[in-house]
Every structure is written in C-alpha cells, then in structure tokens.
Amino acid sequence: MLNAKDIKDWLKTIGKNREWLAEKTLVSKRTVDNWITTARPIPPAKLSLIEKLMHGEEEIEFELPPDFEKQLRSLADEMHKKLEDMVSYILQVTAREYYKNAAKEEPVRRQFAPVETFSSVAEERYNLAVIGNIAAGGLQPGDTIPYHVKANRPLGKDEYVLRVEGKSMEPIIADGALVIMRKHTVPPVPKVGTIVEYNDERGVTLKKLARKKNPETGKMDYVLHPLNPKYGDIEPMDGGKISAVLVGTLKDWEKA
Secondary structure, X not given: OOOHHHHHHHHHHHOOOHHHHHHHHOOOHHHHHHHHHOOOOOOHHHHHHHHHHHOOOOOOOOEOOOOHHHHHHHHHHHHOOOHXXXXXXXXXXXXXXXXXXXXXXXXXXXXXXXXXHHHHHHHOOEEXXXXXXXXXXXXXXXXXXXXXXXXXXXXXXXXXXXXXXXXXXXXXXXXXXXXXXXXXXXXXXXXXXXXXXXXXXXEEEEEEEEEEEOOOOOOEEEEEEOOOOOOOOEOOOOOOEEEEEEEEEHHHXXXX
C-alpha cells in the first residue's frame, strides 16, 4: 500500500513540492505535511487521487469565472468559515461531480459553476454533538447523555455545544436552549457584557460578565449577572475561572 515515504520519493523524482500536491489533492499544505511528516493516515479518497497522479492520469483543470473570488469571500463571511476551508470544500464537491460524470461517460463541464456549488454548501447539514448541560440559575447542572443535533455550520476550533438548564438567562437564552461555546483558557478576561461559562468547585454556570463596585474596597469587582431580573448576581467572582465564552445559540446558526 502507498505510504508517506513513497509519496515523498515520488515528489522528489518528479521535481514537485508539497504545495503542488496540496493543490492537486484539494487540501491545505499543512494537511500534506501531516501525511508525509507525521505519517497521519491519508483518507482513502485522497489516496486514490494521489495514486492517479502518480500514474499520470488526467488532472482536473477548471475555468473560474472573473468574480469567483468575490463570491467565495462573501459566502465564507456569511458561513463564518475560513476562505481556505471554503476553497477546499467547494473544489472537492466539484471534483466529485467531475469524476461521477466521467464514470457515466456523460459530458464533463470544464466551466466551474460556483452558484450551483455554493447552493450545495448552503444545504449541507452538520452533526453537532451536545456534550452536556450547563446551569442557568444555579451552579449544579444536571447530567445528560450526549446526543447529536443538526446545524448549517460545522463547529469551529475549540467550540462545543451545551444544553442550558435553568431560567436565569431568559428571555434571551431560554431554558433548554442549545448554546455554542468556545473555550477560553488564557488572559485577558473577556470584555464586560460577554456571556461566559464560569466554572468553580460547585459546578458550571452560564452568566453575563459584569462589574460592580465593592462597597468595602471601593474597587470594581467582576460579577456574574443573570439576564432574568428574578435572579441575583453571583458575587464576588472568585475561586473559579471563566472556561468559555458564548458564540451563539443553535437557532442563530440555523438562520445562516
């Protein structure tokens, strides 16, 4: 079976570099580096494509429309995805369509059709794992068995989904709502007004980060503020840490 050394030797023989292979296999150079340097497993579809290239089989070339970059950047912004990820995904979709038509001996279009491809991206649904509950009322969230939900966007780096348990963040974040959180592990403290996940020895809670004057010291202390006026602030905010910040609710993601 084809391995990392075979690919490295082949590239050297034909005088090509890893950037070239990344372009031909529709991935980033970092991915190719991982294949060759760390011997990370190569997906079967990519391995098959590399073997085709090694055997000198036909390479795919596309004629891009003049406004392609503008359309692609607009879509990437709307979907909150990196431009590189969008390029990789859209080219993979187009390549699959190319080979499918070729296998059926149907006419193969060389003209890249961004509008049609964009549509397929927008319609894709992603499985998001709900990994647990977070309290919004107290600091004792109940356990839950992880499950999956559908959304129009994949999770970004260091992001995860939790189910809200409690009414302290209503009416903005309802009891039972699904929230997307992003890990927060380094200073500085998030901006005041940010909704955060606060973790101390009693548990984890979802609250808005605020500041309030300490009558004893005269200094401004950080406090955890509920959005529901029926609940009181958690203060002073000490003995724990902010472990994540709110990215949005799953409902927000599904509007995209």
